[in-house]
Amino acid sequence: MAHIVIVGAGIGGMPAAYEIRELLGKEHKITVVNNTDYFQFVPSNPWIAVGWRQREDITLPIAPYLTRKGIGFIPKGVEKIDAEANQLTLAGGETLAYDYLVITTGPKLSFSEVPGAGPAAHGGGGFTHSVCSVDHAQAFWADYENFLKNPGPVIIGAMPGASCFGPAYEFAFILDTDLRRRKLRHLVPITYVSSEPYIGHLGLGGVGDSKSMLESEMRNRDMKWITNAKTTKVEEGKMFVTQLDDLGNVYKEHELGFKLSMMLPAFKGVDAVAAVPNLCNPRGFVIIDEYQRSKAYKNIFSAGVCVAIPPVEVTPVPTGTPKTGYMIESMVGAIAHNLADDINGGPANAKGTWNAICLADMGDTGAAFVALPQIPPRNVNWFKKGKWVHLAKIAFEKYFMRKIKKGNSEPVYEKYVLKALGIARLADKP
Numbered sequence: 139m140a141h142i143v144i145v146g147a148g149i150g151g152m153p154a155a156y157e158i159r160e161l162l163g164k165e166h167k168i169t170v171v172n173n174t175d176y177f178q179f180v181p182s183n184p185w186i187a188v189g190w191r192q193r194e195d196i197t198l199p200i201a202p203y204l205t206r207k208g209i210g211f212i213p214k215g216v217e218k219i220d221a222e223a224n225q226l227t228l229a230g231g232e233t234l235a236y237d238y239l240v241i242t243t244g245p246k247l248s249f250s251e252v253p254g255a256g257p258a259a260h261g262g263g264g265f266t267h268s269v270c271s272v273d274h275a276q277a278f279w280a281d282y283e284n285f286l287k288n289p290g291p292v293i294i295g296a297m298p299g300a301s302c303f304g305p306a307y308e309f310a311f312i313l314d315t316d317l318r319r320r321k322l323r324h325l326v327p328i329t330y331v332s333s334e335p336y337i338g339h340l341g342l343g344g345v346g347d348s349k350s351m352l353e354s355e356m357r358n359r360d361m362k363w364i365t366n367a368k369t370t371k372v373e374e375g376k377m378f379v380t381q382l383d384d385l386g387n388v389y390k391e392h393e394l395g396f397k398l399s400m401m402l403p404a405f406k407g408v409d410a411v412a413a414v415p416n417l418c419n420p421r422g423f424v425i426i427d428e429y430q431r432s433k434a435y436k437n438i439f440s441a442g443v444c445v446a447i448p449p450v451e452v453t454p455v456p457t458g459t460p461k462t463g464y465m466i467e468s469m470v471g472a473i474a475h476n477l478a479d480d481i482n483g484g485p486a487n488a489k490g491t492w493n494a495i496c497l498a499d500m501g502d503t504g505a506a507f508v509a510l511p512q513i514p515p516r517n518v519n520w521f522k523k524g525k526w527v528h529l530a531k532i533a534f535e536k537y538f539m540r541k542i543k544k545g546n547s548e549p550v551y552e553k554y555v556l557k558a559l560g561i562a563r564l565a566d567k568p
Contacts, residue, residue, distance in 0.1 A: 140166045140481050143226065143236035145216055145411075147172035147200050149180065149538075150242035150442035150466045155209050157474035157547035158240075162481065169236075170204055171228065173215035177203075177542055178272045181463065182535050184309040184499070186275035187400070188282065188316045193272055196535070198542060207545045216243075216410045221417060221435045238477055241424055241440040242470070245405035246412075252297050254372030255403060265372045266293075266399040269309055270302075278400060289322050290397030293377055295331035298368050299404030301458025302443075303332065303340045306402050307352060307505075308498045313400075314359050315501025329394060330356065330363040331379055331401070333455040337363055341460045343450045343514055345507040346521030355500070355523070364392060368455045369401065386454040405458065407444055419446045429486040430473045439477060441469035450514060464495040464563075465512050471563040474547070489565040497531040504528040510561065518560070 142158055144151050147170050155170050162168070177198045185191040204211045212234070218227040219239070226234045247270055249256030257277045258264030267278040294310040296303050310330055317323040334340070337356065338348035356363060366382040366389070377399065379392040406412065407422020416434040418424055423446035425433050430445075432438040443466075447459045461469075468490035475488035494512035498505045504527025510518035541547075 140237040141235065142166065142168045142238045142240065142477065143234060144170045144240040144242060146242035146244060147177055148242065148244050149463055150470050152177055152542050153467060153547045154240055154242055154441065154470045154473060155204060156207060156545045157470060158477060159207050159209055160547060161474050161478040164208065166481065167210065169210035169212060171212045171214060171216060172200060175200055175213035179535060179539055183269040183272060183275040184305060184312050186272060187269050187278040187309065188312055189279055193276060197272060198539065203543060203545060219410050219414050221414050221438065237437065239438045240473060241411055241438065241444055242442045243408045243411060243444045245443045246408045248404045248406045251299065251404055252369050252371060255297060255401060265374055266401045268402060269305055269400060270402065281398060285398045286320065286322065289325040291327045291395055293329050293331055293394055293396045293399040296333055296402040297404055298333045299456045299458060300333055300402050301341050301405055302402055302460050303334060304460065304496060304498050306332065309400055310361065311359065311500035328361045330361055331367045331369065332365055333367055333457050334365050335384065335453045336365050341457050342509065342512065345509050346519050348507065348521045351505065351521060351523055366454045382454040384454060405443060411444060428489050429476045430469050430490065431476065431486065439473040441473055442466045459513065462494045462496050462512060465492050468492050468563045491562055491565050493561050495561065497527055497534055499528050499531040502528065504531055
């Protein structure tokens with residue numbers, strides 16, 4: 139009997155638990171460890187931040203759904219990973235032995251890299267918000283309700299080293315739509331400040347016509363922007379930004395006033411993972427091979443935001459490569475098959491395609507892109523905008539929440555419809 143421990147119960151961890159359970163016999167034990175007792179659908183956090191969703195709409199208790207599938211659950215944080223001894227130390231001192239470890243923790247939000255960044259109630263400096271967790275989104279909503287009584291300038295964007303740019307654009311457009319519905323948009327100048335070298339870069343070197351389409355959308359919504367932006371510090375009501383040119387030289391210094399700000403931070407690996415010798419790169423992200431397996435420890439696998447992927451290109455202000463939802467599912471599928479093969483005495487041969495499908499809501503419309511694979515050069519490079527994306531994003535939220543409830547890692551609809559479109563989670567075996 140093998141004991142598989144999965145650390146992290148998010149968009150990667152929950153499907154990983156379900157798929158591994160489907161592939162392994164009942165004699166094998168699976169345990170999920172997570173620092174909260176609930177699952178949260180992170181892509182819906184921007185809607186929480188403007189009051190379009192409530193917390194209970196996008197969260198689920200984890201234990202009942204895992205228990206139904208014969209999967210154990212421990213709602214505790216991990217304080218230490220002893221990779222040589224195959225053992226975790228959990229909060230409170232409890233230890234947990236494993237035969238295989240799957241790391242799907244997501245990132246540590248590195249607010250401390252920019253003085254004054256991050257929400258005060260959740261480990262930041264106190265002057266900017268984020269939508270990286272449901273708690274952060276709720277904190278924004280609380281301040282936004284007061285802001286609406288006395289509106290003013292807003293800054294939205296991404297800090298140096300950030301890798302997740304889609305939610306910043308999404309939130310800027312959602313906030314714009316909400317303010318227009320309240321007939322307050324004329325009182326709120328919006329500035330988009332990003333470490334990207336240009337609008338629509340997305341950490342991916344652009345996707346299709348993303349640059350021209352997103353620039354057009356921002357102009358139509360009367361948003362200003364600053365790219366190649368190195369945010370250096372934040373004070374109450376003021377953000378300090380050094381704008382670089384394409385060669386990395388200082389182009390202009392900005393002092394931007396604001397009444398409310400949402401700036402996505404750079405990511406790092408969580409402390410317990412980053413501390414394991416030889417497991418991670420200097421940022422604390424897990425170094426993996428083509429089979430999603432640690433290069434240092436053959437019984438450790440990893441997927442999602444916590445894995446090390448190099449930037450697609452060097453940019454004047456550092457930017458990272460995003461790990462989108464379907465890309466993460468691709469990684470998870472490879473892990474499940476390779477782990478099962480290893481337990482059954484076979485070699486690892488499953489590789490994720492790392493294909494990307496992204497739906498970004500804009501409040502009253504939306505933008506979608508398909509990148510096959512996500513990391514260039516690509517076979518498919520497609521970016522479109524329309525009302526249908528807004529509706530598709532709503533449908534996807536309902537669909538994914540139902541998938542987590544049902545415990546099905548890849549429903550028939552997802553498997554065969556996407557396959558018909560030429561989109562697959564796993565690469566064809568040689």
